[in-house]
Amino acid sequence: MLVWDAVIDVSNVCWSPLLPPHGRRAPVWRRLELVMNAWRELHGGARFELVADDSLARTLDDARGLRRLIGTGELVTRPLADALILELARDRGLHVITRDHYVDHRGDHPWIETAPERFHRWRADGAGVRFEPLGITPSSRQTVSAAREGKDLRRSRLDPRNPLHRRILGTRWTCRNVLCPEAAHWQDQLLVWPRLNRAGDAVCPTCEEPLLGLGPRDPLYEMVVEDRASGGEILRFPLEVGCPVVVGRGSRLKGVNLGVEGTAHPEAVRQVSRRHLLLRMDVDGTNRRLAVTDLGARNGTRVERWDGTALGPPKAVAADRELFLGFKDRLLLGDAVTLRLSGRHYVTHSGMTESYVSSSTNSQSAPTLVRDSEAAE
Ligand SMILES: [Zn+2]
Incomplete structure (x- = not known):
C-alpha cells in the first residue's frame, strides 16, 4: 500500500502566486490550508510535516496561524528550511510538496534524482487545487556557461x-x-x-x-x-x-x-x-x-x-x-x-x-x- 505522508515546503506554498488569491505575490497563510485539504482529499489520512523558513513570520499577512502551529509543535521553522525538508523526506520516505527543485542540494541529497516521483507541485484552477509531478531533471544537464x-x-x-x-x-x-x-x-x-x-x-x-x-x-x-x-x-x-x-x-x-x-x-x-x-x-x-x-x-x-x-x-x-x-x-x-x-x-x-x-x-x-x-x- 502506498503511503502518502508528505513534508510541505510551507514558505513556498504561502508565497505561491499560483494559489488563491491568484497573482498576489505576498505570502498568504490560507494557501497552506488549501494545499493540505486538497492533498488529504486525494490521499485520505495522509499526515504532514510542516517546515517553514524563519522569515515567513515577518512577511505573512497574518502570522497568528503560523505561531499557533509552532506553539503546538505541528510546524517547525529554520533559517533555511530546505535542508530540514530534504532530511525529513529522505529519512522518513515522505513525499515533498513544493515547487522548488532544490538544485543546490543535489550534491547532499543524490536521492532526489532517483526518486522524482516523490516531488509534487500544485496548480490551481476553477476546479480547485491539483497536484502534478514537479518534474525533477538531473542537474548534470545544467548548461550554464x-x-x-x-x-x-x-x-x-x-x-x-x-x-x-x-x-x-x-x-x-x-x-x-x-x-x-x-x-x-x-x-x-x-x-x-x-x-x-x-x-x-x-x-x-x-x-x-x-x-x-x-x-x-x-x-x-x-x-x-x-x-x-x-x-x-x-x-x-x-x-x-x-x-x-x-x-x-x-x-x-x-x-x-x-x-x-x-x-x-x-x-x-x-x-x-x-x-x-x-x-x-x-x-x-x-x-x-x-x-x-x-x-x-x-x-x-x-x-x-x-x-x-x-x-x-x-x-x-x-x-x-x-x-x-x-x-x-x-x-x-x-x-x-x-x-x-x-x-x-x-x-x-x-x-x-x-x-x-x-x-x-x-x-x-x-x-x-x-x-x-x-x-x-
Ligand atoms: Zn535563470
Whole structure:
C-alpha cells in the first residue's frame, strides 16, 4: 500500500502566486490550508510535516496561524528550511510538496534524482487545487556557461531612456529554467534586473536563458549596493511595491544574492550574512516607505539618517525589528557594503507603456545615474 505522508515546503506554498488569491505575490497563510485539504482529499489520512523558513513570520499577512502551529509543535521553522525538508523526506520516505527543485542540494541529497516521483507541485484552477509531478531533471544537464558571462552582458545594461529597455524594466519576468537558482524564489519571479542578449531579448542574468514575461510590474524602485570604502557599485536590483525580498549572500539564498560569481568588491560582500536583511516597500495609504528588518546578521546592520544636508553618524539597527527608512537614508551591511534607494522610480501602467520618472526626493537625478552607470562599465 502506498503511503502518502508528505513534508510541505510551507514558505513556498504561502508565497505561491499560483494559489488563491491568484497573482498576489505576498505570502498568504490560507494557501497552506488549501494545499493540505486538497492533498488529504486525494490521499485520505495522509499526515504532514510542516517546515517553514524563519522569515515567513515577518512577511505573512497574518502570522497568528503560523505561531499557533509552532506553539503546538505541528510546524517547525529554520533559517533555511530546505535542508530540514530534504532530511525529513529522505529519512522518513515522505513525499515533498513544493515547487522548488532544490538544485543546490543535489550534491547532499543524490536521492532526489532517483526518486522524482516523490516531488509534487500544485496548480490551481476553477476546479480547485491539483497536484502534478514537479518534474525533477538531473542537474548534470545544467548548461550554464560561466565563460559567456561577463563582458557581453555587462555592457548591455538596460537604459531607462530607451523605450524598448523601459518596457523590459517595467515587465515582471520569471526564469523557467528549473535548474537555475533564479527559478527557486518564493515570489516566482526574477528578483534582479534581466540582461539583454545580442538579439535584444531579456535573458536571465544567471543562466542566460530567455525569460518569460508575466506582465507589467507594480510600481517599483531600484536599490543600489556599493562598496562602502570605495563607493564602487556592486549591484542594482528592483524593489517592487508589495514584494518583500531577502538580501544576502550565496546561491542557496531565496532572495537577492550579492555574492554572485565574479562580483565586484568580493571582500566587502563577504561581510554580508547569508541572510542579512529583509526589504519591503510598504504602502501606507498613498505614502510609500521603505521598511527594513535585520535578520540577525552576524556583522550587523547600521543606518545613516539623512538630516537634510548630509548623512548622520551610523546607528545600529536592532535585529528582528522592522525599521522605516527615509528615501535618502543609507544602510551599512557589516560596515562594508552600503544599500540605498537609487533615484530611479518606475511607474508602470497596465498595458505596454511605462513611464519613467526620477524621484524628486532623491539627491541623484536620473540622467546623472545613467551617466554613472555608463561610466562604471
Ligand atoms: Zn535563470
